[in-house]
Amino acid sequence: MSNVSVTKAAELSGxxxxxLYNDMDSGKLSFTPKGKNGRVINVAELERVYGSLSLGEKGDKDVSRSVKSGQNELTLPENQLIELIKLREKLSGLESLTDQQQDEIENLRKSLDKAQDSHQRLLEDKREDKEKTDSWKKSFDALEHRIANQEKVAKEREEREQKLLDENRRIRQAYSKQKKALEDEKNKSFWKKLFG
Incomplete structure:
Protein backbone atom coordinates (compact mmCIF):
# COMPACT_ATOMS: atom_id res chain seq x y z
CA MET A 1 0.00 0.00 0.00
CA SER A 2 2.25 2.84 -1.23
CA ASN A 3 -0.39 5.31 -2.46
CA VAL A 4 -3.87 5.70 -0.99
CA SER A 5 -6.95 7.77 -1.78
CA VAL A 6 -7.76 10.92 0.21
CA THR A 7 -10.57 9.08 2.02
CA LYS A 8 -8.27 6.22 3.04
CA ALA A 9 -5.55 8.73 4.01
CA ALA A 10 -8.00 10.51 6.32
CA GLU A 11 -8.93 7.18 7.87
CA LEU A 12 -5.29 6.16 8.39
CA SER A 13 -4.05 9.50 9.72
CA GLY A 14 -7.05 10.23 11.93
CA LEU A 20 -5.84 16.83 4.22
CA TYR A 21 -7.00 19.08 1.35
CA ASN A 22 -5.93 22.20 3.26
CA ASP A 23 -2.49 20.70 3.96
CA MET A 24 -2.13 19.64 0.31
CA ASP A 25 -3.13 23.10 -0.93
CA SER A 26 -0.72 24.81 1.47
CA GLY A 27 2.14 22.50 0.41
CA LYS A 28 2.54 20.88 3.83
CA LEU A 29 1.46 17.48 2.45
CA SER A 30 2.60 16.36 -0.99
CA PHE A 31 0.37 14.29 -3.29
CA THR A 32 0.20 12.80 -6.77
CA PRO A 33 -2.56 13.96 -9.17
CA LYS A 34 -4.96 11.22 -10.31
CA GLY A 35 -7.19 11.96 -13.27
CA LYS A 36 -8.53 15.49 -13.68
CA ASN A 37 -9.39 16.30 -10.05
CA GLY A 38 -8.29 13.21 -8.10
CA ARG A 39 -5.34 12.93 -5.77
CA VAL A 40 -3.45 10.05 -4.15
CA ILE A 41 -1.12 10.34 -1.18
CA ASN A 42 1.94 8.24 -0.37
CA VAL A 43 1.70 6.45 2.99
CA ALA A 44 5.25 7.50 3.89
CA GLU A 45 4.23 11.14 3.31
CA LEU A 46 1.27 10.69 5.67
CA GLU A 47 3.59 9.31 8.35
CA ARG A 48 6.02 12.22 7.82
CA VAL A 49 3.32 14.85 8.32
CA TYR A 50 0.97 13.19 10.85
CA GLY A 51 3.14 10.63 12.65
CA SER A 52 2.31 6.95 13.03
CA LEU A 53 -0.82 5.74 11.27
CA SER A 54 -3.70 3.70 12.68
CA LEU A 55 -3.88 0.73 10.31
CA GLY A 56 -7.17 -1.04 10.85
CA GLU A 57 -7.60 0.14 14.45
CA LYS A 58 -11.01 1.65 13.84
CA GLY A 59 -12.48 -1.66 12.74
CA ASP A 60 -10.85 -3.52 15.63
CA LYS A 61 -12.23 -1.02 18.17
CA ASP A 62 -15.71 -1.37 16.71
CA VAL A 63 -15.59 -5.16 17.08
CA SER A 64 -14.15 -4.94 20.61
CA ARG A 65 -16.81 -2.45 21.65
CA SER A 66 -19.67 -4.63 20.46
CA VAL A 67 -18.20 -7.61 22.28
CA LYS A 68 -17.57 -5.67 25.51
CA SER A 69 -21.12 -4.35 25.58
CA GLY A 70 -22.40 -7.92 25.43
CA GLN A 71 -20.00 -9.49 27.92
CA ASN A 72 -22.34 -8.86 30.85
CA GLU A 73 -24.92 -11.13 29.26
CA LEU A 74 -22.83 -13.77 27.45
CA THR A 75 -19.32 -14.96 26.80
CA LEU A 76 -18.34 -15.02 23.14
CA PRO A 77 -15.93 -17.61 21.84
CA GLU A 78 -12.53 -16.04 21.32
CA ASN A 79 -12.12 -17.72 17.93
CA GLN A 80 -15.19 -15.86 16.58
CA LEU A 81 -13.76 -12.54 17.70
CA ILE A 82 -10.39 -13.35 16.13
CA GLU A 83 -12.12 -14.45 12.92
CA LEU A 84 -14.02 -11.15 12.75
CA ILE A 85 -10.85 -9.13 13.25
CA LYS A 86 -9.03 -11.12 10.57
CA LEU A 87 -11.93 -10.66 8.13
CA ARG A 88 -11.91 -6.89 8.73
CA GLU A 89 -8.15 -6.72 8.10
CA LYS A 90 -8.44 -8.82 4.95
CA LEU A 91 -11.33 -6.69 3.70
CA SER A 92 -9.32 -3.52 4.27
CA GLY A 93 -6.36 -5.00 2.38
CA LEU A 94 -8.56 -6.05 -0.53
CA GLU A 95 -10.14 -2.60 -0.74
CA SER A 96 -6.68 -1.03 -0.88
CA LEU A 97 -5.59 -3.51 -3.54
CA THR A 98 -8.74 -2.78 -5.54
CA ASP A 99 -7.95 0.96 -5.43
CA GLN A 100 -4.43 0.26 -6.71
CA GLN A 101 -5.77 -1.97 -9.49
CA GLN A 102 -8.23 0.72 -10.55
CA ASP A 103 -5.40 3.27 -10.69
CA GLU A 104 -3.32 0.92 -12.83
CA ILE A 105 -6.25 0.27 -15.18
CA GLU A 106 -6.81 4.02 -15.54
CA ASN A 107 -3.11 4.52 -16.38
CA LEU A 108 -3.28 1.74 -18.96
CA ARG A 109 -6.37 3.28 -20.53
CA LYS A 110 -4.60 6.63 -20.81
CA SER A 111 -1.60 4.95 -22.45
CA LEU A 112 -3.91 3.12 -24.83
CA ASP A 113 -5.68 6.38 -25.73
CA LYS A 114 -2.33 8.03 -26.46
CA ALA A 115 -1.25 5.09 -28.60
CA GLN A 116 -4.54 5.16 -30.51
CA ASP A 117 -4.20 8.91 -31.07
CA SER A 118 -0.71 8.38 -32.47
CA HIS A 119 -2.06 5.54 -34.58
CA GLN A 120 -4.83 7.78 -35.93
CA ARG A 121 -2.41 10.60 -36.74
CA LEU A 122 -0.25 8.15 -38.66
CA LEU A 123 -3.23 7.00 -40.69
CA GLU A 124 -4.30 10.56 -41.51
CA ASP A 125 -0.86 11.67 -42.68
CA LYS A 126 -0.93 11.17 -46.46
CA ARG A 127 2.59 12.11 -47.49
CA GLU A 128 4.09 9.85 -50.11
CA ASP A 129 7.73 10.06 -49.06
CA LYS A 130 9.03 6.48 -49.24
CA GLU A 131 11.44 6.81 -46.33
CA LYS A 132 8.75 8.23 -44.06
CA THR A 133 6.28 5.60 -45.24
CA ASP A 134 8.69 2.83 -44.19
CA SER A 135 9.29 4.51 -40.86
CA TRP A 136 5.54 4.90 -40.32
CA LYS A 137 4.96 1.26 -41.11
CA LYS A 138 7.48 0.29 -38.46
CA SER A 139 5.89 2.70 -35.98
CA PHE A 140 2.44 1.43 -36.90
CA ASP A 141 3.50 -2.19 -36.36
CA ALA A 142 5.12 -1.28 -33.06
CA LEU A 143 1.99 0.59 -31.96
CA GLU A 144 -0.28 -2.29 -32.96
CA HIS A 145 1.91 -4.65 -30.97
CA ARG A 146 1.91 -2.28 -28.02
CA ILE A 147 -1.86 -1.79 -28.17
CA ALA A 148 -2.41 -5.54 -28.35
CA ASN A 149 -0.18 -6.02 -25.30
CA GLN A 150 -1.90 -3.21 -23.40
CA GLU A 151 -5.33 -4.60 -24.19
CA LYS A 152 -4.20 -8.01 -22.97
CA VAL A 153 -2.75 -6.52 -19.77
CA ALA A 154 -5.89 -4.42 -19.21
CA LYS A 155 -8.10 -7.49 -19.67
CA GLU A 156 -5.98 -9.52 -17.23
CA ARG A 157 -6.12 -6.69 -14.70
CA GLU A 158 -9.89 -6.41 -15.09
CA GLU A 159 -10.20 -10.17 -14.51
CA ARG A 160 -8.01 -9.90 -11.41
CA GLU A 161 -10.05 -6.95 -10.21
CA GLN A 162 -13.26 -8.94 -10.71
CA LYS A 163 -11.79 -11.81 -8.69
CA LEU A 164 -10.85 -9.35 -5.95
CA LEU A 165 -14.35 -7.87 -5.98
CA ASP A 166 -15.85 -11.37 -5.73
CA GLU A 167 -13.53 -12.19 -2.83
CA ASN A 168 -14.37 -8.86 -1.22
CA ARG A 169 -18.10 -9.64 -1.56
CA ARG A 170 -17.56 -13.11 -0.04
CA ILE A 171 -15.68 -11.64 2.91
CA ARG A 172 -18.39 -9.02 3.48
CA GLN A 173 -21.04 -11.75 3.49
CA ALA A 174 -19.03 -13.86 5.94
CA TYR A 175 -18.51 -10.80 8.13
CA SER A 176 -22.25 -10.03 8.06
CA LYS A 177 -23.10 -13.65 9.01
CA GLN A 178 -20.62 -13.59 11.90
CA LYS A 179 -21.94 -10.24 13.10
CA LYS A 180 -25.56 -11.47 12.92
CA ALA A 181 -24.64 -14.66 14.80
CA LEU A 182 -23.02 -12.57 17.53
CA GLU A 183 -26.05 -10.29 17.73
CA ASP A 184 -28.43 -13.28 17.84
CA GLU A 185 -26.39 -14.84 20.64
CA LYS A 186 -26.34 -11.54 22.52
CA ASN A 187 -30.13 -11.15 22.22
CA LYS A 188 -31.00 -14.65 23.56
CA SER A 189 -32.82 -14.72 26.87
CA PHE A 190 -31.09 -15.99 29.97
CA TRP A 191 -32.98 -19.31 29.83
CA LYS A 192 -32.18 -19.90 26.16
CA LYS A 193 -28.51 -19.29 26.89
CA LEU A 194 -28.63 -21.67 29.80
CA PHE A 195 -30.56 -24.50 28.11
CA GLY A 196 -29.81 -23.85 24.43
Missing part, protein backbone atom coordinates in the same frame (compact mmCIF):
# COMPACT_ATOMS: atom_id res chain seq x y z
CA UNK A 15 -7.67 13.70 10.44
CA UNK A 16 -10.55 14.96 8.32
CA UNK A 17 -10.52 15.04 4.53
CA UNK A 18 -10.79 18.83 4.68
CA UNK A 19 -7.61 18.99 6.79
Missing amino acids: VSRQT
Whole structure:
Protein backbone atom coordinates (compact mmCIF):
# COMPACT_ATOMS: atom_id res chain seq x y z
CA MET A 1 0.00 0.00 0.00
CA SER A 2 2.25 2.84 -1.23
CA ASN A 3 -0.39 5.31 -2.46
CA VAL A 4 -3.87 5.70 -0.99
CA SER A 5 -6.95 7.77 -1.78
CA VAL A 6 -7.76 10.92 0.21
CA THR A 7 -10.57 9.08 2.02
CA LYS A 8 -8.27 6.22 3.04
CA ALA A 9 -5.55 8.73 4.01
CA ALA A 10 -8.00 10.51 6.32
CA GLU A 11 -8.93 7.18 7.87
CA LEU A 12 -5.29 6.16 8.39
CA SER A 13 -4.05 9.50 9.72
CA GLY A 14 -7.05 10.23 11.93
CA VAL A 15 -7.67 13.70 10.44
CA SER A 16 -10.55 14.96 8.32
CA ARG A 17 -10.52 15.04 4.53
CA GLN A 18 -10.79 18.83 4.68
CA THR A 19 -7.61 18.99 6.79
CA LEU A 20 -5.84 16.83 4.22
CA TYR A 21 -7.00 19.08 1.35
CA ASN A 22 -5.93 22.20 3.26
CA ASP A 23 -2.49 20.70 3.96
CA MET A 24 -2.13 19.64 0.31
CA ASP A 25 -3.13 23.10 -0.93
CA SER A 26 -0.72 24.81 1.47
CA GLY A 27 2.14 22.50 0.41
CA LYS A 28 2.54 20.88 3.83
CA LEU A 29 1.46 17.48 2.45
CA SER A 30 2.60 16.36 -0.99
CA PHE A 31 0.37 14.29 -3.29
CA THR A 32 0.20 12.80 -6.77
CA PRO A 33 -2.56 13.96 -9.17
CA LYS A 34 -4.96 11.22 -10.31
CA GLY A 35 -7.19 11.96 -13.27
CA LYS A 36 -8.53 15.49 -13.68
CA ASN A 37 -9.39 16.30 -10.05
CA GLY A 38 -8.29 13.21 -8.10
CA ARG A 39 -5.34 12.93 -5.77
CA VAL A 40 -3.45 10.05 -4.15
CA ILE A 41 -1.12 10.34 -1.18
CA ASN A 42 1.94 8.24 -0.37
CA VAL A 43 1.70 6.45 2.99
CA ALA A 44 5.25 7.50 3.89
CA GLU A 45 4.23 11.14 3.31
CA LEU A 46 1.27 10.69 5.67
CA GLU A 47 3.59 9.31 8.35
CA ARG A 48 6.02 12.22 7.82
CA VAL A 49 3.32 14.85 8.32
CA TYR A 50 0.97 13.19 10.85
CA GLY A 51 3.14 10.63 12.65
CA SER A 52 2.31 6.95 13.03
CA LEU A 53 -0.82 5.74 11.27
CA SER A 54 -3.70 3.70 12.68
CA LEU A 55 -3.88 0.73 10.31
CA GLY A 56 -7.17 -1.04 10.85
CA GLU A 57 -7.60 0.14 14.45
CA LYS A 58 -11.01 1.65 13.84
CA GLY A 59 -12.48 -1.66 12.74
CA ASP A 60 -10.85 -3.52 15.63
CA LYS A 61 -12.23 -1.02 18.17
CA ASP A 62 -15.71 -1.37 16.71
CA VAL A 63 -15.59 -5.16 17.08
CA SER A 64 -14.15 -4.94 20.61
CA ARG A 65 -16.81 -2.45 21.65
CA SER A 66 -19.67 -4.63 20.46
CA VAL A 67 -18.20 -7.61 22.28
CA LYS A 68 -17.57 -5.67 25.51
CA SER A 69 -21.12 -4.35 25.58
CA GLY A 70 -22.40 -7.92 25.43
CA GLN A 71 -20.00 -9.49 27.92
CA ASN A 72 -22.34 -8.86 30.85
CA GLU A 73 -24.92 -11.13 29.26
CA LEU A 74 -22.83 -13.77 27.45
CA THR A 75 -19.32 -14.96 26.80
CA LEU A 76 -18.34 -15.02 23.14
CA PRO A 77 -15.93 -17.61 21.84
CA GLU A 78 -12.53 -16.04 21.32
CA ASN A 79 -12.12 -17.72 17.93
CA GLN A 80 -15.19 -15.86 16.58
CA LEU A 81 -13.76 -12.54 17.70
CA ILE A 82 -10.39 -13.35 16.13
CA GLU A 83 -12.12 -14.45 12.92
CA LEU A 84 -14.02 -11.15 12.75
CA ILE A 85 -10.85 -9.13 13.25
CA LYS A 86 -9.03 -11.12 10.57
CA LEU A 87 -11.93 -10.66 8.13
CA ARG A 88 -11.91 -6.89 8.73
CA GLU A 89 -8.15 -6.72 8.10
CA LYS A 90 -8.44 -8.82 4.95
CA LEU A 91 -11.33 -6.69 3.70
CA SER A 92 -9.32 -3.52 4.27
CA GLY A 93 -6.36 -5.00 2.38
CA LEU A 94 -8.56 -6.05 -0.53
CA GLU A 95 -10.14 -2.60 -0.74
CA SER A 96 -6.68 -1.03 -0.88
CA LEU A 97 -5.59 -3.51 -3.54
CA THR A 98 -8.74 -2.78 -5.54
CA ASP A 99 -7.95 0.96 -5.43
CA GLN A 100 -4.43 0.26 -6.71
CA GLN A 101 -5.77 -1.97 -9.49
CA GLN A 102 -8.23 0.72 -10.55
CA ASP A 103 -5.40 3.27 -10.69
CA GLU A 104 -3.32 0.92 -12.83
CA ILE A 105 -6.25 0.27 -15.18
CA GLU A 106 -6.81 4.02 -15.54
CA ASN A 107 -3.11 4.52 -16.38
CA LEU A 108 -3.28 1.74 -18.96
CA ARG A 109 -6.37 3.28 -20.53
CA LYS A 110 -4.60 6.63 -20.81
CA SER A 111 -1.60 4.95 -22.45
CA LEU A 112 -3.91 3.12 -24.83
CA ASP A 113 -5.68 6.38 -25.73
CA LYS A 114 -2.33 8.03 -26.46
CA ALA A 115 -1.25 5.09 -28.60
CA GLN A 116 -4.54 5.16 -30.51
CA ASP A 117 -4.20 8.91 -31.07
CA SER A 118 -0.71 8.38 -32.47
CA HIS A 119 -2.06 5.54 -34.58
CA GLN A 120 -4.83 7.78 -35.93
CA ARG A 121 -2.41 10.60 -36.74
CA LEU A 122 -0.25 8.15 -38.66
CA LEU A 123 -3.23 7.00 -40.69
CA GLU A 124 -4.30 10.56 -41.51
CA ASP A 125 -0.86 11.67 -42.68
CA LYS A 126 -0.93 11.17 -46.46
CA ARG A 127 2.59 12.11 -47.49
CA GLU A 128 4.09 9.85 -50.11
CA ASP A 129 7.73 10.06 -49.06
CA LYS A 130 9.03 6.48 -49.24
CA GLU A 131 11.44 6.81 -46.33
CA LYS A 132 8.75 8.23 -44.06
CA THR A 133 6.28 5.60 -45.24
CA ASP A 134 8.69 2.83 -44.19
CA SER A 135 9.29 4.51 -40.86
CA TRP A 136 5.54 4.90 -40.32
CA LYS A 137 4.96 1.26 -41.11
CA LYS A 138 7.48 0.29 -38.46
CA SER A 139 5.89 2.70 -35.98
CA PHE A 140 2.44 1.43 -36.90
CA ASP A 141 3.50 -2.19 -36.36
CA ALA A 142 5.12 -1.28 -33.06
CA LEU A 143 1.99 0.59 -31.96
CA GLU A 144 -0.28 -2.29 -32.96
CA HIS A 145 1.91 -4.65 -30.97
CA ARG A 146 1.91 -2.28 -28.02
CA ILE A 147 -1.86 -1.79 -28.17
CA ALA A 148 -2.41 -5.54 -28.35
CA ASN A 149 -0.18 -6.02 -25.30
CA GLN A 150 -1.90 -3.21 -23.40
CA GLU A 151 -5.33 -4.60 -24.19
CA LYS A 152 -4.20 -8.01 -22.97
CA VAL A 153 -2.75 -6.52 -19.77
CA ALA A 154 -5.89 -4.42 -19.21
CA LYS A 155 -8.10 -7.49 -19.67
CA GLU A 156 -5.98 -9.52 -17.23
CA ARG A 157 -6.12 -6.69 -14.70
CA GLU A 158 -9.89 -6.41 -15.09
CA GLU A 159 -10.20 -10.17 -14.51
CA ARG A 160 -8.01 -9.90 -11.41
CA GLU A 161 -10.05 -6.95 -10.21
CA GLN A 162 -13.26 -8.94 -10.71
CA LYS A 163 -11.79 -11.81 -8.69
CA LEU A 164 -10.85 -9.35 -5.95
CA LEU A 165 -14.35 -7.87 -5.98
CA ASP A 166 -15.85 -11.37 -5.73
CA GLU A 167 -13.53 -12.19 -2.83
CA ASN A 168 -14.37 -8.86 -1.22
CA ARG A 169 -18.10 -9.64 -1.56
CA ARG A 170 -17.56 -13.11 -0.04
CA ILE A 171 -15.68 -11.64 2.91
CA ARG A 172 -18.39 -9.02 3.48
CA GLN A 173 -21.04 -11.75 3.49
CA ALA A 174 -19.03 -13.86 5.94
CA TYR A 175 -18.51 -10.80 8.13
CA SER A 176 -22.25 -10.03 8.06
CA LYS A 177 -23.10 -13.65 9.01
CA GLN A 178 -20.62 -13.59 11.90
CA LYS A 179 -21.94 -10.24 13.10
CA LYS A 180 -25.56 -11.47 12.92
CA ALA A 181 -24.64 -14.66 14.80
CA LEU A 182 -23.02 -12.57 17.53
CA GLU A 183 -26.05 -10.29 17.73
CA ASP A 184 -28.43 -13.28 17.84
CA GLU A 185 -26.39 -14.84 20.64
CA LYS A 186 -26.34 -11.54 22.52
CA ASN A 187 -30.13 -11.15 22.22
CA LYS A 188 -31.00 -14.65 23.56
CA SER A 189 -32.82 -14.72 26.87
CA PHE A 190 -31.09 -15.99 29.97
CA TRP A 191 -32.98 -19.31 29.83
CA LYS A 192 -32.18 -19.90 26.16
CA LYS A 193 -28.51 -19.29 26.89
CA LEU A 194 -28.63 -21.67 29.80
CA PHE A 195 -30.56 -24.50 28.11
CA GLY A 196 -29.81 -23.85 24.43
